[in-house]
Amino acid sequence: MSQEPLFFDDLAVGDRFETGTHELSADDIKRFAGEFDPQPFHLDDEAARETIFGGLAASGWHTAAITMRLLVTGGPKLANGIVGAGGGIEWKTPARPGDILHVDSEVIELIPSRSRPDRGIVVMRSTTFNQRGEVVQVLTPKLMLARRAA
Template sequence: MTERYLEDFTVGQTFRSGQVPLDAERIKTFAAEFDPQPFHLDETAARDTIFRGLAASGWHTAAVTMRLLVESDLKPAGGIVGAGFDEFRWPRPVRPGDELRVESEVLEVRPSRSRPDQG
């Protein structure tokens, strides 16, 4: 798919990504380097935490989400840059065996006030 420009988007348009499965090894590998907390590193230790079992780091799921967005058909011209988030929540834990995917919906199409040349 080629890059999309502002005029290529319509309200209600949806974009779906592929899926990324997370297993215990991937969860622990990410956590060991970037979020070394017991509930991300060790099944036994994780049982006695708020998660009651091994759970992926929220930052791991955020990184996977970014990959899925970049690889989806969304493809805004110039890339996904500086979008920002008003809210960022992890409503429930991601467990070994879960698969992550992203679905994006266009809610509004308007030129940027601060960067009108970028949509």
């Protein structure tokens, strides 16, 4: 990751960024679920075995939160931070206890603002993988990013 902040004008379609990793534990999964998504397949190993997940699975929102943390701490250093302006999220396979997650991001579109010349929208595809290379989540945010002063 570059130490210098990146502005809209510094990016090009196809630019790629990779984060560090985060290991997920059963305790982490249960703690997050207990506060934010208290469903049996996130809270109880035995109950989870009887669901479509077939075992304890992290909440998709937990995966999204880990993805955000990885992007903020090890993704592209954007000039004004990671400021969302919409987007989409897909959960492909559940994150499980012991999974080691990392995120690969690619710039897929750059949209200069017509009404605010000091900024633009960067569309990224941020794919969260586990240690087996399985896609856990695909996040496609639209990020508002400052342009360099003219």
